[in-house]
Amino acid sequence: MIDAHTRRARRKDARPSELLSAALDLFVEKGYAATRVEEVASLAGVSKGTLFLYFPSKEELFKAVVREHISGHFASWSEEIEHFEGSSQDMLRDCLKSWWENIGATKASGIPKLMMSEARNFPELGAFYQQEVIQPGSALIARILQRGITRGEFRPMDLKYGVYMVMAPLLFLAMWTHSLDACCGPQARIEPDKYLAAQLDMLLYGFGAGHPPQAPANLSNSE
Structure with a gap:
């Protein structure tokens, strides 16, 4: 049985991918200017602070989306x-x-x-x-x-x-x-x-x- 610590570790490892997926959805739907990082974080199920741990700005988040996809x-x-x-x-x-x-x-x-x-x-x-x-x-x-x-x-x-x-x-x-x-x-x-x-x-x-x-x-x- 997977313990809580292992589940949290797996969840943490998955966060960058989840954030990039959420960001792609919103960038395509709303455009770059209209997309707010708070929306990306919310769609990915994390806080804005957590998003900034992985991507220090909206610009860097967008660049990561382009590189990923x-x-x-x-x-x-x-x-x-x-x-x-x-x-x-x-x-x-x-x-x-x-x-x-x-x-x-x-x-x-x-x-x-x-x-x-x-x-x-x-x-x-x-x-x-x-x-x-x-x-x-x-x-x-x-x-x-x-x-x-x-x-x-x-x-x-x-x-x-x-x-x-x-x-x-x-x-x-x-x-x-x-x-x-x-x-x-x-x-x-x-x-x-x-x-x-x-x-x-x-x-x-x-x-x-x-x-x-x-x-x-x-x-x-x-x-």
């Missing part, structure tokens, strides 16, 4: 890319699938929407998100695209904007899921599997080695 995946994804043996098309397909399963289909997909709407008011968080999520995530996608180019599976491209072309549909899906999809009924609903399959088809058609390279038009010079 988003950037914490990057190391394993990097390892998968390093040892992937299939085609670069299959690698890109796995990339979209893994993003959806680990982030898009979870409550963590509300974090990109939060950053898009609030980063300007909290530039220090915007800089953190850029360094912790955008840059390493972009680097992983760039590795996939460069692999495809090197192997002759993708045509040469400007990698910076190739990365954006992969990221943009994922960001759109996350924002749509936490905005219009949640309030406009079935007619506004996007089926993620079909959407990502369509996006992958468009990406591979555009990246395909069988299409002649052509520099994209510079819109700023168009007449």
